[in-house]
Amino acid sequence: MSMITVKNLSAGYGFVNVLRDISLDITAGEIVAVLGSNGVGKTTLNNTLSGLIKPKSGEVLFEGKSIVGASPETIVDLGMIHVPEGRKLFPNLSVRDNLELGSYRRGKSDRAANLEDVLDTFPKLRDRINQIAGTLSGGEQQMVAIGRGLMSNPKLLILDEPSLGLSPLLVEQMFDLIKRINEKGLTILLVEQNVIQSLAIADRAYVIEEGAIAISGNAADLQDNSELKKSYLGL
Ligand SMILES: Nc1ncnc2c1ncn2[C@@H]1O[C@H](COP(=O)(O)OP(=O)(O)OP(=O)(O)O)[C@@H](O)[C@H]1O
Numbered sequence: 299m300s301m302i303t304v305k306n307l308s309a310g311y312g313f314v315n316v317l318r319d320i321s322l323d324i325t326a327g328e329i330v331a332v333l334g335s336n337g338v339g340k341t342t343l344n345n346t347l348s349g350l351i352k353p354k355s356g357e358v359l360f361e362g363k364s365i366v367g368a369s370p371e372t373i374v375d376l377g378m379i380h381v382p383e384g385r386k387l388f389p390n391l392s393v394r395d396n397l398e399l400g401s402y403r404r405g406k407s408d409r410a411a412n413l414e415d416v417l418d419t420f421p422k423l424r425d426r427i428n429q430i431a432g433t434l435s436g437g438e439q440q441m442v443a444i445g446r447g448l449m450s451n452p453k454l455l456i457l458d459e460p461s462l463g464l465s466p467l468l469v470e471q472m473f474d475l476i477k478r479i480n481e482k483g484l485t486i487l488l489v490e491q492n493v494i495q496s497l498a499i500a501d502r503a504y505v506i507e508e509g510a511i512a513i514s515g516n517a518a519d520l521q522d523n524s525e526l527k528k529s530y531l532g533l
């Protein structure tokens with residue numbers, strides 16, 4: 299079953315076009331990576347799918363239903379949950395409050411059970427449940443941001459550069475966690491600059507260059523793609 303289908307999507311800011319003719323699809327259960335360097339339009343894509351930016355043209359179907367022009371709130375209600383770049387926590391609220399805010403619009407009746415699940419997934423957060431979020435380490439803050447997304451019973455979880463700013467060891471742990479969450483059945487759109495580690499956990503990937511999809515395919519095949527190796531891995 300198709301979770302999301304994007305057809306010929308173009309989007310940007312004012313007269314500036316950032317995304318050109320993007321087509322991609324994600325099937326339920328997959329991890330799909332969208333890869334690209336700084337400024338190619340990854341966050342613009344996430345914000346367009348989430349309804350924060352209106353596309354200039356193209357179609358977005360979520361579980362077969364068009365969501366172009368729908369509000370961000372409606373899109374959240376449908377189950378597309380976006381964990382934004384840079385975490386965007388409420389720094390003066392506790393870990394518990396930040397997590398519980400994740401179920402403000404969706405998942406409210408499952409709040410207690412989902413909180414237990416999130417604390418099982420991220421045991422570190424259980425010890426820090428009453429700590430003020432702004433005083434957590436970067437890795438812990440990323441766990442809260444993902445946990446907040448999980449609190450809303452997502453059907454599709456969009457992660458915008460979850461490895462940004464983490465130490466190499468934490469990056470590895472973060473990718474392992476993302477894979478584990480996917481193995482429990484959650485469909486994930488993973489937007490990343492970290493090509494090697496993303497391809498290691500993804501089923502399929504799309505590479506964006508200058509706002510358009512330049513390369514796409516099975517993650518396993520892309521790991522051996524010479525063009526990709528040359529451009530992104532310096533090999
Ligand atoms: N609100 C905005 N108004 C005008 N231009 C913007 C706005 N947000 C982003 N842009 C521009 O759109 C282009 C794509 O930005 P975007 O944030 O989508 O890139 P990205 O791939 O997420 O980059 P990074 O990896 O650094 O997060 C950039 O040239 C950026 O300057």
Ligand SMILES: [Mg+2]
Nearest residue numbers: 340341342383
């Ligand atoms: Mg970005």
